[in-house]
Amino acid sequence: MKNKIIISTMFLLAALDVNAQKISVENNVINVGQVLYRVPVKAEFKLKNKGLRSLHIQDVETSCGCTTADYPKTVGGGNEFAISGEYNAETLGHFQKMLCVYSNGSKKPVVLTIKGVVVSELRSFSGEYSYTLGNLKTDVHNVEFDNVNIGDNPKQKIYILNTSEETAEPVFMHLPNYLEVEMYPAKIAPHHTGVAVLSLDSKKLHDLGLNQTDIYLGFAPGDKVADEKMITVSSVVLPAFQNLTAKEVADAPKIKLSTDLLDLGSFNGKNKLKGDIEIKNEGKSVLEIRNLQMFTMGLDVSLNKTKIEPGQSAKLKITAYAEQIKNIRSKPRVLMITNDPSMGKVTIEIKVKK
Structure with missing residues (x-):
């Protein structure tokens, strides 16, 4: 009888071990390099719950009050997850800050480290002062x-x-x-x-x-x-789409443009150039163009309708004016804000030869 109890206990321990939590970390140490004084820096660590059961994170302790952590409370078996730490960079010089992750996935805390150096001036800038x-x-x-x-x-x-x-x-x-x-x-x-x-x-x-x-x-x-x-x-x-249900996403509108780069050619003495873009709704509900704006002067736009039924199209007319375009300092672009969750922002680049 005693032998049977011992054997049963061994099988129970083996079963528990199979379902035991195991946490793997892609990189325990992240070096963020140079950080500007008093400009907080964030590092994100990628981890995985290699166990079969849910992982429960009780706490993530930081090595000082100058560092905060953001982490999920529960992670399903086999799932990947992230823990981020943010250092406030209030002290000049080299730093090394630790995050200790306490969970049911390991007897000892998993230690993550953020390191770098806080400087008053970034000296590694290699670009041009144009x-x-x-x-x-x-x-x-x-x-x-x-x-x-x-x-x-x-x-x-x-x-x-x-x-x-x-x-x-x-x-x-x-x-x-x-x-x-x-x-x-x-x-x-x-x-x-x-x-x-x-x-x-x-x-x-x-x-x-x-x-x-x-x-x-x-x-x-x-x-x-x-x-x-x-x-x-x-x-x-951008509009907020984070709280949409799976069904709302599936039934959402879907925008498709004939092009997102409209080449109007060269002015060659002309005062203005014109072009059209077709906007089609390939989704299941009404597509709304909520906002239509220009990043620069020198453009005029008109849209024949702002609400497009599924399967229907609208025409966007764009006019570029030579006198104004020659004075702009950046590329002419048109911005649209829509209710398509996959393309809430649409940018159309306008190409012209001055």
């Missing part, structure tokens, strides 16, 4: 925040070179309330470089589609606004 804005040069004169969802806080960088013989204290003028800028360093010595970090608060943007504004880069506080110091900032806010 644009002159007074006594400063920059790598861009158009900044785009693309595919923004409400709640996002994306950031973009502008690299700046001081070409003068005086110390610059760059200042950004005419900032709207949804934009903030931080300079690293605050003052740039003659013939030295710095970087401006633009942060966008999407909660302060209320309209879907394209939002554009012009800001101005001054050499120091008290500098005057001038066209030669202008930087255009664009953001495209």
